[in-house]
Structure formats: C-alpha cells, structure tokens
Amino acid sequence: MHWIALQWLVEPGADDVAMPTPEALGWWALRYSPHVTWLDEGLMLEVSACERLWGGRAQLMRQLLHENPVAGALLRGAQGATSLEALARLRLFVRGEKRPAELPAGLPLHTLSAAREHLDLLARMGCQTWGEVAALPRGGLARRFGAGLRNALDIAWQLRPDSHAWLSLPDVFEQKLELPALAESAGELMWSANRLLSALQIWLRMRQRGVRAFELQWTLDLRRVNGVDLPRTEQVVVRTAQPVQDMAHLRRLLSEKLALTTLGAPASWIRLRSLETDPLAGASASFLPEDNRKGDKLHEMVERLSARLGPQQVLVPATRADHRPEQAQDWQPALRGGSFTAIAPSKMQDAAVSAPGRKPRGAAALPDRQPDALYPGWLLREPVLLAMEGERPCYHGPLRKLVGPQRVEAGWWSHGGQEDGEGGHLAVRDYYIAESPEAGLVWIYRERSAASFATGEVRWYLQGLYA
Structure with missing residues (x-):
C-alpha cells in the first residue's frame, strides 16, 4: 500500500480565503483515488491501485499540488507506506524538521497521534521514537498505555490492516455551517456562504453537472420577537437560466438576493442545498477571435438585473x-x-x-406568420391617423401604394367593439406597403368597417416603418 497525506495551510491575515468544508475537499480528492479519508488534520489518499494511471507517484503528487482547489491556501503533501507514516512525515514537513533515515522506527513520538497523551511518561522512560516504543514488551505496553498505542504501532509496521471509512460523493449537495458569530443582517451571511459555494463547485465538478437552482437557508437564533412568533428558518432561492459551475456568477446572484432580504432575527447556522442540477457538457473553444469575447454572458446579466431590480x-x-x-x-x-x-x-x-409600472418603448419585429408577408422592422406604439389629399393618404407627402392589400380580420370575439380580454378592438383592415417622398417605405392600413363604407369616410393609419 502507498499513502499520500495532504494539508492546507492559510497564511496569517488571509481572511478572504474561502476554505471549502473538509467533506468537500475529500470530494475533490476522489478524482484521484477512490480511497479517501480524513485522519486528524490530514486528508489521506490510498493510491497503490491507481498511481500508475497518473504516471507514477511523483507525477501524481505534482498533479495534486498543481490542481490545488483552494485559491490563496498553501497545499502541503507527504507520502508513506501507511497512513500513519504519511501523516507523520507531513507533520515533520509542516514543522520544517528533517525526515529520519529509518522509517517508521526513526519517526519522533510527537508525530504519532496515539502517543500524544503519553509523551511525558514515555520521555521519562527514555522513549523518543516510534521504534523505541515498539521495542517495549507488548503486554506491558498495552496494560500501561492502552490498546490504542499498540494497535497504532502494529499498523505502522503493517502487522494490522490499515482500514478506514472511505468518503463517497452524495447524490444531492446539502451542507450546513455554523456561523462564527450571530449574523444581524443578510449581508453578513455571505462570508460563510462563500465556503459552502466553494464546496458546491467541487461537488458539481465531480458530478459533471451544472446547478440551475439552489437554496440558502439560515436558522434564526430567536423564536419570538416583539410578541410575534418567528419561523425556525428563513431562506432565499437562486435560479439560473442555464446550468453553471461558475461560482463568481452564483456569488453575485446570491449577494443581490441577500441585499434585498431582511432577517427576522439574528442567524446562527446556514445551510446550502442544491434544488435543480443538469448534466453539463464541455465548453467548445474557438480559434476565431470574435468568438472569444470577454465579459459577462447576456443571460447572466439578465439574471443579475432581475435579482437586483425585481423580476x-x-x-x-x-x-x-x-x-x-x-x-x-x-x-x-x-x-x-x-x-x-x-x-x-x-x-x-x-x-x-423598464421603469417601475411601465412597458418598454417600441416593439420588435413582427413574427412571420405568412411566408409572403413583408412586415416592417419597427411598429409605432399607436397607429397615427393620416391626413388625406383627395383619396390619397399623406405622410411627408402623398403616399404611393406599392404592395397590398393584405387583409386582416381579427378581434371578432370582442363584444360590440369593446376591448376583449386580450386587449385591443375589432380589426378589419387592408394593409399596404407604401412609399413616402421623404420618409421612404412605410406600412399603412385602411379601415374597412361597415360604418366607414356607409358614410364614405375612409380613414388611413400609419403603423410601421421600414429601415
């Protein structure tokens, strides 16, 4: 067997490092080996069955250090024949001590977790290394210091199986975290939520999925405020247009949501849970510079504005x-x-x-409901009644009809010409494409109501413009 021990060290004063939860770091290590577990402060990987797939032990160690999942934290690693030996060598490496020539017998006792509570007594007995303790009589050592120390030494000398409970990747992401202090406002939840978002990103990468919706829930520290009963928890839900793994975008969306949220009471715990995820296909790259545009994607901007201004x-x-x-x-x-x-x-x-309570100005191009129809690129907000010169409508001069008529009869389901449930009135019209001496091509129509034909009063309207 061969083991690798890993440990992340955060420099003093680096408060902005979003360290994922230990469980999430274990999920990341599952990419390199199916046998991953935590042993005290070290993340342990048993790699004897898979190291050749990575090009050998040295190449695997370089790969682990190169793909450090925690930006801003230093990743240290050490190797050994057993988990205890690898963890002991990691502790020596972190403290800057040299590796002994003989392993595991030359390892100092302070690197063995099972011996830490007996260090003073063992030192008075003249024992400073693993080998010196292992040389003591087995029965007396077990009676004096308990079976745990003897069993740990047997594992180190590979006389006992080095067995552990291996980590596994859950089907649904759900993690909770205790806040370092009570959060008085929703914005104070973001610092701790960043840790859970980092864990979510690791889970998504291992599952090769993208998140479409997730929920941040917090536990209120009070049950009653000013005589009003409070719920046990509150939450916000963040949804995206497409499956994503980009935590920067999710952090912006969550920050916008929390900025509009008021806590009912101080919060003590938070929990992040994935609601909807989809398989995420690999991104296609392009050699063309116009396809490699920088900046936010359009759907990300729409999501962020919706969260900030309201849907x-x-x-x-x-x-x-x-x-x-x-x-x-x-x-x-x-x-x-x-x-x-x-x-x-x-x-x-x-x-x-749009501004609150107002629709956007103008309109987009009309849908092509008829293959031979030539619709304008811009519609007026309301049709404009045209002046007449005899029987010819005028718009910046007399209009000359080019194409038409295109007959439209709709809104017949309205009652008595009143506005129907969908809005608008009964429309019986003939549409034409006409040419204006100054305005160019325009889209006009003539009303064909029975009253207009009976009175001889024909009204023409301008409804669209062509570019």
Missing part, C-alpha cells in the same frame, strides 16, 4: 397568437415564477429594462 422590471418579448399587429407581441418578465423563461438566444438580444 417585473426586466422584460423579454413574447409572441401571441393574434393577427392584429399591435397584439401580436407582449412583454413578460425574464424570470417568471422563480424560473427562467425559455427564450431563443436571438430573442435574448431584445430583453429590456
């Missing part, structure tokens, strides 16, 4: 089954019911941010 202030266009042009499109929140609205990537470019 009703970030809108995207949606088509409606209506032949009336002014009713063929609607604006709806990009995040609806806590989930992202399914939109084609090209439609994401039409996302708009």
